[in-house]
Amino acid sequence: MSEPEISVVLADDHPAVRGGLKRALGSEPGIRLVAEAVDGREAIQAVVAHRPAVLLVDIDMPELNGLDATLAVSAVAPSTAVLMLSGGEDDESVFAAVRAGARGAVPKDAEPAEIVRAVRCVAAGGVMFGPRIARRVGELLGGAPEDLPDVPFPQLTVGERQVLDLVAAGLANGQISDRLRLAADAVGDHVSSIRAKLQDADRAQLIARAHDAGLGRQA
Helix, strand or coil: CCCCCEEEEEECCCHHHHHHHHHHHHCCCCEEEEEEECCHHHHHHHHHHHCCCEEEEECCCCCCCHHHHHHHHHHHCCCCEEEEEECCCCHHHHHHHHHHCCCEEEECCCCHHHHHHHHHHHHCCCCECCHHHHHHHHHHHHCCCCCCCCCCCCCCCHHHHHHHHHHHCCCCHHHHHHHHCCCHHHHHHHHHHHHHHHCCCCHHHHHHHHHHCCCCCCC
16 A cells, blocks of 8 residues: 655745755655745645645745744644744754644755654654654653743644633633634644643643643633
């Protein structure tokens, strides 16, 4: 049985970089480039239109940078895995990408084969970071106290915390959909992702943990 095709939206404001990545992705079996974007706003529009498996996005772009685009995509299309293209392995930028919801980050000057591997990895639900910062990112996602930002459940994206806050307040998915102006499917995807990250068996347990963390008080 063949593997499902990986659809990709590519967002970068540099034509040469975009062209090289387009050639690399286009030569790979099982990967299909469905749209290109030259700034963050176009990237979000392309994701909404195509619902790709992966958004490959430059961290520095005009109109809306890659971090802000990632935040928006995490909210409106949580099933799309974001892979960030960075100028290097800058810790703060990559940690910001993780907190925004990115599943990985690779340097722009990485070998095409490395970028393709990263695309396949995040599409399959994995995470992919450069070797120098992989350990520290793992600590961030795994909960090392010295690296975690001072917010409840820092392993969640901003959008996921918003959804969890409303779940803890007793709102059903449909009500959350109306409150946050998200599609019902997107809310369901968020809840599934939250439960997976927090390893909670059911909604009641999730609500109890959220209450203990101080969520659900301002519905």
